[in-house]
Amino acid sequence: MHTLLILSRRASDYHALIESAHLPDVAITSTTDPAEAAARAASFDLAFGEPALLRQVMPALTAVRWVQSTWAGVEPLLDPALRRDYILTNARGVFGAQMSEYVFAYLLARERKIFEKQASQAAGRWDPSPATRPCGKQLGLLGVGTIGAALARTAKHFGMRVKGYTRASEDSADVDEYFHGPLADVGAAFASELDYLVCVMPDTAATHHLVNEALLRALPPRAVFINPGRGGVVDESALATALQDGRIAGAVLDVFETEPLPSDHVFWRMPNVVITSHTAALSVPSDIAPLFIDNYRRLRRGEPLQYRVDFERGY
C-alpha cells in the first residue's frame, strides 16, 4: 500500500482527478497547507504537488521515494541543502501548446500592428498602414525541449526560419539550424539576424543570466526578446539598458527575477516592454494529473518514470 500526499493550491481538483483513475493500492491525503502536511509527513512514500509548497515539508517527508511536480520548474527542490535521495519527476510535454499560443499571440500582434491599429481606432482614424509578415523572419530559441519544439512547429507553420540553441540535443526537425557550446563562442552566430529571440530555458546554475549584455548586443536592433521561461535566465539590468538604448526593439516578459515584479521596477514604465505577470503557461489539473497517473502505473510495473529530473543538471 502506498500513501500519497497531494500538496497544491488545487489539492481538491487533483484529489478528484486521481481518485477517478481508480489507481490500485494507494491512500490519498490532499491539502493546500504545508503545515497540515508536515504533521503527518513521515507516513507518505509518494508526493505530488507544487515545488514551492513541497519544499517546506521536504525535510519531514523522510519516507518519500518519488515526488511528482505539478510544475515544469522545480528550482525550489534543487536547493543543495535538501535531500536528493528520491526520484523527482516534473511536468513536461503539456506546456508546449500554451507557450505557442502565448508567443505567437504577441508575435502576430507585433506583425499585425495590433496596438497601433487600436490607437488609430481610438482616434477615429482610418489607418491603412500595412501589416508586416512573419514569413521569412527568423526566430531563435534558447532551449529546444518539448516547449521549444512546439514553438518551432508553430514558427514553421507561419513560414519562419528557426534557430535553436541547446546543450546537445537536436530532436526537433522544425529547427533549421542548431547551435551548441558556450554562448560566449556561438552566441554571435546564433543571435545575428534574429527577429525574435524566445527563451524557454530552465533556471539552473548553468543558465543563470545566460541572456546577458553580450548576447543582447549580438541581436539586431529590430529584434524582440520574448521570455515565457524563467526570470533567472535573464540579466534584467542588461536587458533594461538594451531596451532603453534602442539596441533591441522590444521585450515581452512573463517571468522576472522577483515576482510579482516590484512596483518600482523600470520595466513597468518602458513603452517597448510588455508584462504578462507569469501567465504564459499554467499548470491545469486536467493536463497535469495524467502525468502522475501514468507515472504511478509505471512505478507499479517497475518501469522507469517519465520526465525524471537530474538534480545536478537541474532539469
Added chain:
Amino acid sequence: MHTLLILSRRASDYHALIESAHLPDVAITSTTDPAEAAARAASFDLAFGEPALLRQVMPALTAVRWVQSTWAGVEPLLDPALRRDYILTNARGVFGAQMSEYVFAYLLARERKIFEKQASQAAGRWDPSPATRPCGKQLGLLGVGTIGAALARTAKHFGMRVKGYTRASEDSADVDEYFHGPLADVGAAFASELDYLVCVMPDTAATHHLVNEALLRALPPRAVFINPGRGGVVDESALATALQDGRIAGAVLDVFETEPLPSDHVFWRMPNVVITSHTAALSVPSDIAPLFIDNYRRLRRGEPLQYRVDFERGY
C-alpha cells in the same frame, strides 16, 4: 505581338517584375493613371491591374481579350453595364497566409487577453488572471476557398474544431463539418456553438447581406465575428444591434459597406469592435506578378488560364 496595359498604383513595381521574367512577344505600357491609359486604350489586347482603376477604362479597352486582376475581389468589373466578352482572372491562392496571420493575431489576442494585460500594465498592476485557450473551441468559416482552407489549417494547428459553409465544395480536409444550402435552412446548425465566425465570402449578388440578423441570432453570446472578407456580405445595422445588445461578444472588422468607414459610423465608438481599415491581406506585387506571368505563359501555350472568374457567379 501582345500589347499589355499595367494599370495600378504599383505600376512601376509590376512593370519591373514582369520585365524581369523576360516574357516573349509582349510590349508593356504601365501607368497609375486611368486617363493616360484611356488615351491609348484601343491598342491593348491584355490588361493587368486594379479592378477599380481598370473599370474606368474598360469601355475604351475595345481590343482586350484577357484581364488579370491584382486583387481577389473584382466587383468593379462585374457591373452588368460593362462588357463581359473577355477572360477575367483574379488573384487567388496568395492571400491565405496573410488572412491566417490576421485572423489568428486577433483570435489569439482575445484568448491571451492581450488588451486586458495591457491595461493592467498601464496601471502598474501585476495581473495573474489566466488566459484562455483556442483548443477545443469552434471556428466557423463562411466560405472555404483557398483563404478558408488556409484558415482551417491554422485552426487545426491550434486544436480548434472547424465548421465550413460553402455552396457545394468540400475541398479542405481541415474542415470537420460542412454545411450547404440556404443559410435560412442550415444557418442555425452552422452557427450554434461557434466561438468565432469568420467571413471570407466574395461579394456577389448571392452573398449580399448573408450575415444578417437571423444568422447573428443563431450565434452564442460568446461568439466573436471576424470579417476580413467583403463589407457587402454583412448587414451592418444588424451587426451593430447584435453587438449593442450583447447578443454576440465582439467583432473584428477589416471591411465595410463604405470605405473608408465614415467618421460618424457607430462602429468607431463601440468598445467590443476592432477596426483594421482594410489591411487584412494586401496585394503585394512580388506575390501577384507571378500570377500574371504564369497565366501569360499558359495563354501562349493555348492552355486554360488559372483563376478565371465566372461573371454570373461573381468569383
